[in-house]
Structure formats: structure tokens, C-alpha cells
Amino acid sequence: MTGASSVALTAAALLAAAVATVALGVYGGRLSRTTSDFLVASRTVGSRWNAAAISGEYLSAASFLGVAGLVAKYGADALWYPIGFTAGYLGLLMFVAAPLRRSGAYTVPDFTEFRLASPRLRTATMLFVVVICVLYLVPQYQGAGLTLNILLGLPFWIGPVAVAAIVIANVVGGGMRSVTFVQAFQYWLKLTAIAIPALTLLALFVADRPPLGGPLPPRVDEHTTVAIQTDVVVQVDVPDGVTVSGTLDGRPVQDTRITSAGEYTLGAGTTVTLAAGAATPVVAGAPSTGDEWIGSGGGLGGAHPLYQVLSIIVATFLGTMGLPHVLVRFYTNPDGRAARRTALAVIALLSVFYAFPTLMGVFARLYVPQLLITGTADAAVLLMPQAAIAGLPGQLLAALAAAGAIAAFLATSSGLLVSVAGALATDVLRGRVRDFRTAALIGGALPLPLALAASTLELSRNVGLVFAVAASTLCPLLVLGIWWRGLTAAGAVCGLLAGGIASGAAAALTLVGGLDDTLLGGWPAVLAGYPAMFSVPLAFVVMIVASRITRAAIPADTSRVFARMHLPERLGMSVERVPGD
Amino acid sequence: MRTRVEVEEQTEVGDALVRGLVRAQLGLALRLATVVMSAVLVILASGRLFPVLITTAVFGIRLNWLLLAVLSYPLLYVVGRLYVRLAEQGERDIVRVVDEEP
Numbered sequence: 039m040t041g042a043s044s045v046a047l048t049a050a051a052l053l054a055a056a057v058a059t060v061a062l063g064v065y066g067g068r069l070s071r072t073t074s075d076f077l078v079a080s081r082t083v084g085s086r087w088n089a090a091a092i093s094g095e096y097l098s099a100a101s102f103l104g105v106a107g108l109v110a111k112y113g114a115d116a117l118w119y120p121i122g123f124t125a126g127y128l129g130l131l132m133f134v135a136a137p138l139r140r141s142g143a144y145t146v147p148d149f150t151e152f153r154l155a156s157p158r159l160r161t162a163t164m165l166f167v168v169v170i171c172v173l174y175l176v177p178q179y180q181g182a183g184l185t186l187n188i189l190l191g192l193p194f195w196i197g198p199v200a201v202a203a204i205v206i207a208n209v210v211g212g213g214m215r216s217v218t219f220v221q222a223f224q225y226w227l228k229l230t231a232i233a234i235p236a237l238t239l240l241a242l243f244v245a246d247r248p249p250l251g252g253p254l255p256p257r258v259d260e261h262t263t264v265a266i267q268t269d270v271v272v273q274v275d276v277p278d279g280v281t282v283s284g285t286l287d288g289r290p291v292q293d294t295r296i297t298s299a300g301e302y303t304l305g306a307g308t309t310v311t312l313a314a315g316a317a318t319p320v321v322a323g324a325p326s327t328g329d330e331w332i333g334s335g336g337g338l339g340g341a342h343p344l345y346q347v348l349s350i351i352v353a354t355f356l357g358t359m360g361l362p363h364v365l366v367r368f369y370t371n372p373d374g375r376a377a378r379r380t381a382l383a384v385i386a387l388l389s390v391f392y393a394f395p396t397l398m399g400v401f402a403r404l405y406v407p408q409l410l411i412t413g414t415a416d417a418a419v420l421l422m423p424q425a426a427i428a429g430l431p432g433q434l435l436a437a438l439a440a441a442g443a444i445a446a447f448l449a450t451s452s453g454l455l456v457s458v459a460g461a462l463a464t465d466v467l468r469g470r471v472r473d474f475r476t477a478a479l480i481g482g483a484l485p486l487p488l489a490l491a492a493s494t495l496e497l498s499r500n501v502g503l504v505f506a507v508a509a510s511t512l513c514p515l516l517v518l519g520i521w522w523r524g525l526t527a528a529g530a531v532c533g534l535l536a537g538g539i540a541s542g543a544a545a546a547l548t549l550v551g552g553l554d555d556t557l558l559g560g561w562p563a564v565l566a567g568y569p570a571m572f573s574v575p576l577a578f579v580v581m582i583v584a585s586r587i588t589r590a591a592i593p594a595d596t597s598r599v600f601a602r603m604h605l606p607e608r609l610g611m612s613v614e615r616v617p618g619d
Numbered sequence: 620m621r622t623r624v625e626v627e628e629q630t631e632v633g634d635a636l637v638r639g640l641v642r643a644q645l646g647l648a649l650r651l652a653t654v655v656m657s658a659v660l661v662i663l664a665s666g667r668l669f670p671v672l673i674t675t676a677v678f679g680i681r682l683n684w685l686l687l688a689v690l691s692y693p694l695l696y697v698v699g700r701l702y703v704r705l706a707e708q709g710e711r712d713i714v715r716v717v718d719e720e721p
């Protein structure tokens with residue numbers, strides 16, 4: 039599928055994007071000398087620039103590749119992921135933005151110290167900041183592995199190692215953090231890199247209007263060979279023209295025609311050949327016919343689709359409130375009012391962006407249906423331009439999409455790593471520049487084994503798990519801390535632990551291999567794969583109950599703290615906190 | 620400027636003002652969140668209760684896709700915009716109360 043010239047073109051685009059990101063990072067590092075400098079000086083950033091910067095840092099591998107992959111595979115129900123990724127900012131706007139900014143705190147652990155003055159709670163919060171960032175780095179690294187593997191044919195491990203090396207070097211050597219305009223530029227780069235291919239394909243689609251619904255699975259237009267890299271169970275609806283070489287249902291086979299519809303297990307190293315016009319087999323559990331795909335209610339593979347969708351909604355709508363690398367940018371607004379306007383502008387920017395991955399997911403079923411066999415539908419954005427458009431234009435569009443993808447991994451990973459390193463350096467080590475570098479090295483290396491060992495490669499689903507952890511830990515802490523005077527330090531720690539352990543254990547189980555889908559009607563597998571529905575209420579309830587029990591420990595100055603968080607700055611109550619106080 | 624001093628020094632009147640503001644802002648956020656969640660639940664339920672909604676196409680796009688992929692984003696933005704306007708109004712009111720002599 040990829041000729042030598044297109045590999046060279048793609049490699050050049052990847053390299054250019056990586057070099058540009060590193061160079062901008064170094065340049066940005068020069069401009070901002072210390073964390074304190076950056077944060078305090080930037081408390082003058084306007085809401086439009088800030089919103090573009092937040093979106094630039096937020097749109098990760100999951101948004102750039104994962105959304106299209108899930109839409110291609112699961113259809114209508116997968117649309118809840120991009121809606122949730124956007125709606126999270128509505129939650130952030132309404133429940134967190136202005137009071138958090140007015141608290142004057144500069145990180146989440148610092149906020150907890152401002153609110154409840156407890157070093158133990160500060161440590162617990164710092165721990166969860168690190169856990170969330172490390173888990174969030176995993177799908178970024180996986181996305182890099184997938185991209186380099188699909189486009190350049192490199193072994194999977196090279197991508198994660200390369201991105202980790204670049205990001206660690208960038209954060210360790212380049213300084214603290216990119217300045218606002220670099221991050222803002224990232225948003226426009228990613229938007230361009232996905233919008234141009236998507237609009238080109240849209241023009242192509244409108245020109246021939248191929249049917250999307252219908253009773254049949256998607257068909258390939260020409261003779262196609264698909265290599266299976268990991269064992270997979272596929273559903274074959276129409277067997278005509280499907281031949282298999284390798285391992286079929288555990289038996290070695292050579293050029294065997296599939297003769298009847300049903301489920302088949304394909305071993306690693308197997309090759310599936312589809313004759314021109316043959317219907318594609320689809321990963322078992324995903325909708326195979328056009329009608330199933332276009333309809334709502336099918337879920338995202340596995341049992342209990344309604345529970346899955348509800349849990350995704352809870353995790354994504356509330357999870358953004360607990361993402362440390364997003365929250366840190368809100369402290370750079372000049373005041374609470376600007377913080378609200380920034381969040382609103384982010385909703386607009388994300389709404390525009392997500393139209394394009396959604397379109398790409400729809401077109402993937404038409405132009406690269408063979409991806410549905412292997413389950414690596416996340417590669418759709420990268421492969422589609424060349425599959426649909428012949429010659430140089432297709433190659434150029436593919437190179438553009440690849441550059442956008444690598445920019446997405448690097449920007450989000452850098453932001454996350456800065457948050458990990460910042461938290462570790464100020465709260466565990468002694469906060470010197472050398473400590474920050476050590477912390478960056480540790481924080482960047484930690485996700486590597488996880489990324490290489492993780493079984494599921496669906497990027498958006500993995501990111502959804504991280505949202506569930508964030509929604510079960512930092513979200514209740516911030517929401518209750520901001521709106522409820524009754525919160526105590528002990529209650530907050532109990533709630534953090536309850537929500538964190540419940541969601542974290544579920545995420546770990548799913549990442550290392552998941553549970554058997556057939557066990558106890560599929561409930562254990564679904565609960566572990568989508569924990570937010572029970573772990574978020576659990577965290578809130580434990581936090582409230584434990585605070586009521588320890589209510590003697592409510593800090594005496596709670597009224598003053600509330601006045602500072604909620605009164606407009608004009609009334610002169612807010613006090614800025616800076617690192618090192 | 621007696622009220623301003625009362626707010627800053629956490630007298631009973633000042634504390635009551637802050638409590639009122641917090642309650643109003645939280646109530647506003649919760650009401651709007653309820654609107655959004657109702658819309659979400661209606662979309663989820665309509666697909667299951669009235670399958671005809673899924674098979675209907677408007678402008679060549681199935682209704683469920685139109686709702687999820689297109690219309691839900693303006694809804695989020697409009698709710699956010701409404702919140703910003705009403706929350707700022709609430710803040711202006713309290714600033715006026717504090718700045719005016721009673």
C-alpha cells in the first residue's frame with residue numbers, strides 16, 4: 039500500500055513536525071525562566087489565546103486518531119466520546135473555572151493546601167496528579183508506536199521509546215514549559231492537519247455518494263491483503279472472496295476459502311486476502327452491517343451497551359475538571375471572569391475540531407474497511423488519504439495527517455510531563471531545577487513499560503479510562519472543595535483513596551488484559567472497562583460521609599476562604615499565591 | 620463603604636452576602652447542568668424507545684447522527700454562554716450591593 043516515495047515523504051513530515059515541536063519548546067523555554075516566572079507573568083494572557091493554547095495541549099492522540107477509529111468501528115455510540123471531551127469544559131466552566139482562578143493557587147495540590155491547610159492532603163493530591171498524568175501518557179506513547187508502525191513499518195516499541203526520549207529531552211533540556219503562543223499554534227496545526235484531509239474526502243464523498251447504511255458489511259474496492267499482527271476474533275457475514283493463510287481457529291491453513299458465515303479466530307502472522315468487491319470481516323463485537331453501525335444503542339463492543347455509554351458520559355463530562363495539565367493553564371488567566379470566558383472559547387474551538395475526526399471515522403468505513411479486521415482502526419486517519427486519493431496529492435495529505443499526529447503526541451505529552459515533574463519536584467523533592475529534571479526523567483520513563491505491555495490499542499478508550507480516574511479523584515475534591523463548606527482534610531483523603539483505588543484498579547485490569555467477556559453475564563468486564571459510573575458516586579459519597587464524621591476538623595477560616603474564592607476580584611479579597619511561599 | 624468592610628472582616632452581614640452568592644452561583648450551575656443531562660437522557664432514551672427517530676434522515680443525515688455529531692455542540696456552547704452571562708450578572712449585583720451604602 040505504501041511505496042518508497044510515500045514512506046520517504048511521511049518520514050520527512052514526521053521528522054519536520056518533531057523538530058519544529060522541539061525547537062519551539064526550546065525557544066519557549068528561553069522565554070520563560072522559571073515555573074514561578076511563567077505562571078505569575080502569564081496571569082495576563084487573554085482568553086482567546088489561552089483557549090487556543092488549552093485546546094492545543096488538550097487535543098491528544100486520542101482526539102486526533104482515536105475518535106475516528108472508534109467512530110469507524112462502532113458508529114453512532116462512539117460519538118459520545120468527542121461530545122464528552124467537549125462537554126467536560128462546560129463542567130469545568132460551571133463548577134471550577136472562576137473560583138479555582140480566584141483561589142490564587144497555582145496547582146491542584148496547592149489549591150488543597152489553600153482550602154484545607156493539610157500537608158497530608160496535599161501529598162495525597164500530588165500522588166493522584168502523578169498517577170493521572172502517567173496513565174494519560176500511556177495512550178500518547180501507544181499512538182506514537184501505532185503511527186510509526188503503520189506508516190514506516192517500524193517495530194511497535196520504537197514509537198513509544200522515540201516519543202518518550204524526545205519529550206524527556208525537551209522538558210529536561212528545554213526548560214519549563216512552552217509559552218502560550220506555541221501551544222496556541224499547536225491547535226491551529228492540528229486543526230489544519232485533520233481538516234484538509236477530511237474536507238478533501240468530503241468532496242470526494244459528495245461527488246459519488248456511496249451508501250453508508252444498508253444490510254451489508256463494508257466492501258473493499260480492489261484486491262486487498264491484510265496482515266494480522268495479534269490474535270483476533272472476527273465476524274464474517276458474507277464469506278465470498280475471503281481467503282486465509284496462516285492460523286485459522288488454531289489450525290494451520292494455506293489459501294483456505296472461508297465457506298460459511300460465522301466467527302473465526304485468526305492467529306498472529308495470518309494473512310487475510312479479500313478479492314475485489316468482497317465484504318470485509320469485522321472484529322467480533324463491533325457492528326458489522328451498515329445498518330447496525332449507523333444505529334444507536336450498539337455500545338462499544340462487549341455486553342451492556344447502555345451502561346457503557348452512560349459510564350463514558352459520566353467519565354468524560356466530569357473528567358476534564360480533574361486533568362492537571364488542563365487546570366494549570368487556567369491559573370494563567372488574569373481573573374475569574376477571564377477564566378470563564380476561556381473555558382467557553384475552548385468549547386467553541388473543540389466543537390470545530392471534532393467535526394473532522396468524526397467525518398474521518400465515517401469515511402474510514404468506505405475507503406479503508408480492511409482496518410476493521412485487525413482492530414487497529416485508529417490508523418484510519420493516517421491511511422485513508424492514500425487509500426482514497428491516488429498519487430502525489432494522497433501522499434501529501436497522508437504526510438500532513440502524520441505530522442499532525444506526531445504534533446499531537448508531543449504537545450500533550452510535554453504538557454503532561456511538565457505537570458508530573460512539577461508535582462514531584464515541588465512536593466517530593468526539594469524544588470530545585472535539578473530536582474525538576476530528575477522528576478521529568480522518572481515521570482517520562484514510568485509510562486513506557488505500561489505502553490508496551492497494554493493489551494488494548496484503542497486510544498480513545500484508554501484515554502476514557504484516565505478520564506474515569508480523574509473524574510473519581512480530583513473532580514470531587516475540587517467540586518466539593520469549591521462549593522461545600524463541610525469538606526474536611528480527612529474526608530477529602532478518604533474520598534480520593536476510595537475513588538482512586540476503585541477506578542485505578544479497574545483501569546489497571548483493563549490495560550493489562552481485561553476480564554473475560556463471558557464471565558457472570560459480562561458485568562465484571564464491562565465494570566472494569568467503564569468504571570466511572572460507580573467510582574465517581576463512590577468518591578463523592580465517601581468524601582461527604584467521611585467529612586461529616588470528622589466535621590469537628592472543619593478549618594476555622596473557611597468563611598474567609600470562601601469569600602476569597604467566590605467574590606469578584608474587584609472587591610479586593612483575592613491573594614495571589616506563588617511557588618515557594 | 621460599610622458593607623465592603625463587613626465582607627472583608629467576615630461579619631455576619633458580610634458572611635451572609637458570600638453565602639447568598641455561593642448559593643446563587645451553585646444553583647445556576649446545577650440548573651444548567653440539569654438541562655444538559657436531560658438533553659443527554661432524552662437523546663439516549665429516544666433512540667431506544669422510538670427507533671423511527673434513528674431511521675429518519677434529515678438533509679441526508681440520519682437523525683441520531685445529526686443530534687449527536689452536529690447539534691449537541693451548539694447546545695453545549697449556548698448553555699456555557701448562558702452560564703457566563705448569568706454568573707457575571709450575579710457578580711455585578713453583589714458588587715453593587717457592596718459598593719452602595721445601605
